[in-house]
Amino acid sequence: MKSRVVLIPCASYEKEQVYEKLKKGLALLGGPERFARKEEKVLLKLNLVRGARAERAVTTHPAVAEGLARIFREQGYRHLAAGDSSGFGSSIKIMQELGLAPAFEKYGVEMKEFREGVRTEYPEGVHAKQFMLAGDVLEADALISVCKMKTHALEYITGAVKNQYGCVQGFHKAKGHTLYSDPVSFARMLGDLNRLVKPRLYVMDGITAMEGNGPTSGDPVQMGLLLLSEDPVALDSVFCRLVYLDPELVPTNVQGERMGLGTWRTENIGLLTEEGPVELAEAVQRFGNPGFRVKRNRDRVRGWMGAVGIFKAFRRRPRIRPELCRKCGVCVESCPVEGGAIHFSNGREEPPVYDYKKCIRCFCCQEMCPHRAILVK
Numbered sequence: 001m002k003s004r005v006v007l008i009p010c011a012s013y014e015k016e017q018v019y020e021k022l023k024k025g026l027a028l029l030g031g032p033e034r035f036a037r038k039e040e041k042v043l044l045k046l047n048l049v050r051g052a053r054a055e056r057a058v059t060t061h062p063a064v065a066e067g068l069a070r071i072f073r074e075q076g077y078r079h080l081a082a083g084d085s086s087g088f089g090s091s092i093k094i095m096q097e098l099g100l101a102p103a104f105e106k107y108g109v110e111m112k113e114f115r116e117g118v119r120t121e122y123p124e125g126v127h128a129k130q131f132m133l134a135g136d137v138l139e140a141d142a143l144i145s146v147c148k149m150k151t152h153a154l155e156y157i158t159g160a161v162k163n164q165y166g167c168v169q170g171f172h173k174a175k176g177h178t179l180y181s182d183p184v185s186f187a188r189m190l191g192d193l194n195r196l197v198k199p200r201l202y203v204m205d206g207i208t209a210m211e212g213n214g215p216t217s218g219d220p221v222q223m224g225l226l227l228l229s230e231d232p233v234a235l236d237s238v239f240c241r242l243v244y245l246d247p248e249l250v251p252t253n254v255q256g257e258r259m260g261l262g263t264w265r266t267e268n269i270g271l272l273t274e275e276g277p278v279e280l281a282e283a284v285q286r287f288g289n290p291g292f293r294v295k296r297n298r299d300r301v302r303g304w305m306g307a308v309g310i311f312k313a314f315r316r317r318p319r320i321r322p323e324l325c326r327k328c329g330v331c332v333e334s335c336p337v338e339g340g341a342i343h344f345s346n347g348r349e350e351p352p353v354y355d356y357k358k359c360i361r362c363f364c365c366q367e368m369c370p371h372r373a374i375l376v377k
Helices: 015-029 062-074 091-097 101-106 135-139 162-167 171-179 183-197 232-242 251-258 280-287 330-334 364-368
Strands: 003-009 042-046 080-083 109-112 117-121 130-134 142-152 156-158 201-211 219-229 269-273 276-278 318-320 374-376
Touching: 003 015, 003 232, 003 280, 015 062, 015 201, 015 219, 042 062, 042 135, 042 162, 062 080, 062 101, 062 142, 062 201, 080 091, 091 101, 091 109, 101 109, 117 135, 130 135, 130 162, 130 183, 142 162, 142 219, 156 162, 156 232, 162 171, 162 183, 171 183, 183 251, 201 232, 219 232, 219 280, 232 251, 232 269, 232 280, 269 280, 276 280, 330 364, 364 374
Parallel strands: 003 269, 042 080, 042 142, 080 109, 142 201
Antiparallel strands: 003 219, 117 130, 142 156, 201 219, 269 276, 318 374
């Protein structure tokens, strides 16, 4: 049986329109009752990586979060919550700044901080056998992953699979980058994490996506789409096709399929729309964006260069744009490397300086920079 991905065009974040479109998308998959019983605790796992205005396309848009909350509430669900383990700052504060507090109060959604961590063994893990999960995630019966369509410096894209990294509690996300520092290792860990927390539904906010220097410092770009699926790999693969990126380049797609999380192969994906089933090639022609700015080359240097260590000279690395740097120190604080790979070596009046011999290329600094001052190239 093919993995089903629902594609719903949605031109704007006007609340009523988003609500109606999400409702139609859910109906095509069987409705909310397919994913949770009404007595269960339902958790909307949003993307709240850090605080930013909604129009910057850094976070799940509040209209999408509110629309889902309204749908579940109107269908009789009474135990609703929403949250994330933010990369920097308080997730509750981020939700408040996005204007979600009144809507969540209206629909009975409890805002969660993901503050307390619980060491969780996972002996079935292929690559990762243990996680420090947020207690709020473990308390939920049904996890609904509500991700954002964005580029990512390490994994090419961040979408359905990557969104679950926010189920890991606070400090331990940074630690995870040191344990799984290369793209393939990190992708395999994410595969295990998804298999452990088992989201029942994945919803992607692609009305306004992020291209370029994602996942927080890129540029908003209109895609006008909502995507829904029970298969995160298939959903991310459709995202890739829509932006003319080969899904096989994306480590979370390839490793996710190998680990039984889903499929990235076009022939194994069934695409559904309001008008009925449609071939992916037709959808790409109608809704795709060939100019979407995303890395398209492989991060790999083969043969003798890798053997003698020249590989490191060709690896992409974070670089500070001095004209944008405000010397706030967020990049220094966010570096997970013991002792740090970035310091104010020249004093606080000058931008921080990288020690590339220590840098593990996790790009946490670039992801957390609030001023778009760090490029990866």
